[in-house]
Amino acid sequence: MAISLKISQNIKSFFLEIGELSFFAIRFFKEAFTKPFEFKELLRQCYNMGNRSILLVGVTGFILGLVFTLQSRPTLLEFGAVAWMPSMVSISIVREIGPVIIALICAGKISSGIGAELGSMRVTEQIDAMEVSGTNPFKYLVVTRVVAATLMLPLLIVFGDTIALIGSALIEYLKGEVSFLLYFNKVVKALKFSDVLPATAKSFFFGFAIGLVGSFKGYYCKKGTMGVGEASNSAVVYASMLLFIIDFIAVFVSDIFFEI
Amino acid sequence: MKKYNNIQSVLKIRELRKSFGDNHVLNGFSLDLYEGENLVIMGKSGSGKSVMIKCLVGLLFPDSGKIEIMGNDIADLKQVDMNILRMQIGFLFQGSALYDSMTVRENLEFPLRKHKEMYEKKDELVVETLESVGLLSAIDLMPEELSGGMKRRVALARALILKPKIIIYDEPTTGLDPITAKEIIQLMRAIQEKYNTSSLIITHDIDCARVISNRMILLIDGVNYAEGTFNELANSTDKKIKAFFK
Ligand SMILES: Nc1ncnc2c1ncn2[C@@H]1O[C@H](COP(=O)(O)OP(=O)(O)OP(=O)(O)O)[C@@H](O)[C@H]1O
Ligand SMILES: [Mg+2]
Numbered sequence: 001m002a003i004s005l006k007i008s009q010n011i012k013s014f015f016l017e018i019g020e021l022s023f024f025a026i027r028f029f030k031e032a033f034t035k036p037f038e039f040k041e042l043l044r045q046c047y048n049m050g051n052r053s054i055l056l057v058g059v060t061g062f063i064l065g066l067v068f069t070l071q072s073r074p075t076l077l078e079f080g081a082v083a084w085m086p087s088m089v090s091i092s093i094v095r096e097i098g099p100v101i102i103a104l105i106c107a108g109k110i111s112s113g114i115g116a117e118l119g120s121m122r123v124t125e126q127i128d129a130m131e132v133s134g135t136n137p138f139k140y141l142v143v144t145r146v147v148a149a150t151l152m153l154p155l156l157i158v159f160g161d162t163i164a165l166i167g168s169a170l171i172e173y174l175k176g177e178v179s180f181l182l183y184f185n186k187v188v189k190a191l192k193f194s195d196v197l198p199a200t201a202k203s204f205f206f207g208f209a210i211g212l213v214g215s216f217k218g219y220y221c222k223k224g225t226m227g228v229g230e231a232s233n234s235a236v237v238y239a240s241m242l243l244f245i246i247d248f249i250a251v252f253v254s255d256i257f258f259e260i
Numbered sequence: 261m262k263k264y265n266n267i268q269s270v271l272k273i274r275e276l277r278k279s280f281g282d283n284h285v286l287n288g289f290s291l292d293l294y295e296g297e298n299l300v301i302m303g304k305s306g307s308g309k310s311v312m313i314k315c316l317v318g319l320l321f322p323d324s325g326k327i328e329i330m331g332n333d334i335a336d337l338k339q340v341d342m343n344i345l346r347m348q349i350g351f352l353f354q355g356s357a358l359y360d361s362m363t364v365r366e367n368l369e370f371p372l373r374k375h376k377e378m379y380e381k382k383d384e385l386v387v388e389t390l391e392s393v394g395l396l397s398a399i400d401l402m403p404e405e406l407s408g409g410m411k412r413r414v415a416l417a418r419a420l421i422l423k424p425k426i427i428i429y430d431e432p433t434t435g436l437d438p439i440t441a442k443e444i445i446q447l448m449r450a451i452q453e454k455y456n457t458s459s460l461i462i463t464h465d466i467d468c469a470r471v472i473s474n475r476m477i478l479l480i481d482g483v484n485y486a487e488g489t490f491n492e493l494a495n496s497t498d499k500k501i502k503a504f505f506k
Contacts, residue, residue, distance in 0.1 A: 117361075125357040132317050132351045133371035133418075134343040 024216045031136070032143045041140055045148035053109050053156055060105050061160035064097065065089070065167025073175065082176060086183050087190030089168045095195050098161040100247055103206040106153060107239040111214035114145050115235030118218025119228040127219070142219055146211035153207025154200055198254035205246050213239040268294050270426055270458050271316070276325035277482075278311055285311050286322070287482035293426070298452060298459045300469045300490075302504055303479030309462045310354060312479070313428050316460075317351060318342055330425065347375060350419030350427040350457075354434070356411040358403040358418070364390070365399050368418050375422065385421055392454070393417045393447060409440035413447065420451060427451075429461045433468050445471050466505065478504065 069089055076082045118141060121127050130137040169183040217235040221227045271293035278286040285308035293299050303309050314320040316327060318334060327334045329345055337345065359367050368386045372379045390396045393413040403411060412432065419427060432448065433441035445468050452459060463469055469476060470490050478486045478493065478501060486493060486501050494505045 121359075124355055124360075125353045126359050128314070128319050129351070129353055129357040129359070130370070131319060132346055132349070134346045134374045135370070 020220075021213070021216055024219075025212060027138065028143060028146055028212065031139050032147065036139075038140050038144050042144045042147055045144045046152055049110055049148055049152045050155065052113070053106055053152075054159065056105055056109055057102055057156050057160040058163050060101065061098070061163035062167040064101060064160075065093070065164035065169075066171055068093070068097070068164070069168040069171040073171070085168075085172060085176070086178075086186035090165055090187040090190050091195055093164050093168075094161050094191060095199050096247075096251075098164055099157050099199050099203050099206065100243065102157045102160040103153065103203065103210065103243050104240055106149075106156060106206075107210050107243060108236055110149055111210045111235045111239040112232040114149075114211065114214030115217040115221075116228055116232035118142075118145075118215060119221035119231035122219065122221040123223055123225070123228055138219075142215040145215050146208065149211030149214075150204055150207040153210065154203040157203045157206075158200075194254075194258035198250060198258065202246065202250035202254075205250065206243055209242045209246055210239050213242060270295050270330050271460065272326075272328040273312075273316070274326040276312065276315060276327065277323045278308070278315060278320065279323060285482060286315075286325075288325070289479065289483055291477055291484060293458050293460055295458055296456055297474045298461060298472050300461045300463060300473035300476045301479055302463065302469060302476060305464070307479050308482060309479055310430055313351075313430060313460065313462065316428065317346060317349060343374065347371070347422050348425045350422070350424035352412075352415055352419045352427070352429045352432055354430040356403075356408075356415040358406075358411055358415055360403045362402075363399075364395070364401055364403070364406075364414050367403070367414060368421050371418060371422050378422065389417045389421045390414075392420070392451070409436050409443070412436065412440075412444055416444070416447065416451075420455070423455060425457060427457050427459045429459060429463075431462055431464065433463060433465045438467075441465065441468065448472060 069085065072085070072088065073082065076085060076088070118127070121141070127137045127141070130140060165184070165187060169178075169180050172178040172183055173180060214235045217231040217238070221231040269292040271291075273289060273291045276286050276289040277284075289308075289312060291299070291301075301309055301312075311320060315322045315325075316329070316334075330348065332341070332345060334342065334345070358364075359370065362370070365386055368389060369379075369382050372382050372385065378385060386399070387396065390399055393416055395410060395413050395417065398406060398410060398414065403414070406414065416432075429448065432444055436444065448459070448461075449472060451457065459472075461468070461472060473490050476488060476490055476493055477484045480486075480500055486496065486498065488496075493501055496502060
């Protein structure tokens with residue numbers, strides 16, 4: 001009895017949370033398109049996010065490319081299809097693995113960062129202080145961060161994909177003596193518009209989700225230092241979950257438009 | 261927005277009520293703050309002092325009651341007008357609430373952003389205000405590099421930079437050693453004389469109240485339980501009042 005009560009409470013609070021997040025998103029759209037715009041702060045946030053994540057994304061991408069190529073080589077060799085390596089790697093990385101892995105990494109880095117930053121600003125009354133000094137904190141803190149994440153994620157993903165392909169090309173060069181030029185020639189030939197467009201489109205949504213969830217958790221952080229930790233932690237969890245849901249929807253939709 | 265003409269009370273609260281669930285914090289609190297005076301509010305921890313001043317500046321919405329700031333009923337104000345009104349009010353937060361991603365200079369510039377004429381001469385203003393709290397040397401430091409007392413002074417400078425008509429201090433001396441606390445009190449008096457502001461001061465600190473108050477209000481059980489000068493209240497025979505002056 002007690003357990004079922006607890007479960008039903010958890011389910012209830014989960015749906016409540018989704019409702020609140022939706023209101024938060026609606027408020028974002030309302031405030032994002034009304035003056036005044038905080039361009040300077042937006043640029044600063046873009047720079048910060050890019051700057052803080054680029055190394056992580058680069059390293060992850062490089063290893064991803066290396067490992068992926070090393071793992072698939074034996075199988076492709078067996079079928080005598082190793083010449084297909086560039087096309088296979090590029091399509092799977094650009095379409096799916098790259099965006100999802102890099103978005104997950106960024107959920108860990110950016111979403112939790114925003115959650116902790118806004119959370120501690122809430123707890124130490126800095127957000128109240130902004131409000132009192134006549135600046136709209138939602139615009140200044142939330143809108144800038146969500147927009148920055150939405151703009152920066154696609155760039156980070158393109159960067160990460162490129163590094164991953166360089167990693168893969170390196171293996172091919174070392175193991176199969178395929179030159180970089182030949183490798184990338186094949187990559188360019190293999191990639192179609194219908195591979196690149198949906199991937200890029202969904203990475204904007206990934207960025208939006210990462211920024212939104214982080215801001216939501218931080219902005220409504222509960223008081224106390226416990227609250228800050230919880231905000232940053234649950235920001236990562238919810239953002240990661242949302243990424244997979246978006247990915248599922250994106251694949252579904254692109255399947256309709258560009259039949260695979 | 262109405263201009264305040266000849267209204268002596270710059271800030272008026274009537275029958276303010278605010279509850280959080282079953283926690284009835286304010287049960288009909290009223291006060292008047294007159295021009296140029298220092299009004300001290302005392303009350304036990306958790307009695308709703310911070311809640312009351314947050315209602316004043318629109319950070320919390322009261323359940324009922326009336327709040328007038330310089331003749332404007334804040335319930336009728338649009339967000340834009342509320343923000344204009346907020347520029348006339350300096351607010352010193354209990355925990356200083358400095359923006360910790362910004363330097364001291366940027367912290368002080370922040371309230372100026374929405375004020376075109378003042379923003380143009382922001383450099384002078386920042387220097388002048390920091391000088392008046394004696395911290396010009398800290399201008400390029402980050403808040404984390406400051407001591408608690410320095411933070412409080414920077415926060416005070418930030419509250420002052422728009423030259424507000426009203427300043428609200430939420431426990432300006434709490435958490436400071438007696439000497440630093442005295443310095444802050446001196447500073448508050450100096451500011452009051454220099455800019456002729458009206459101040460609403462929340463404090464537990466009986467010394468602070470003695471030195472600075474023209475008038476005091478005791479907030480007990482969510483209402484203004486007693487009102488008078490420091491000496492009047494200190495000599496009261498009421499048990500609840502006496503408890504504050506032990
Ligand atoms: N946002 C809030 N949500 C729920 N309850 C709150 C909120 N803010 C304050 N309270 C409650 O209101 C009561 C009064 O809090 P308040 O912060 O005004 O006390 P205070 O008089 O300022 O005390 P202190 O001297 O310790 O600062 C407390 O019981 C507190 O739990
Ligand atoms: Mg308080």
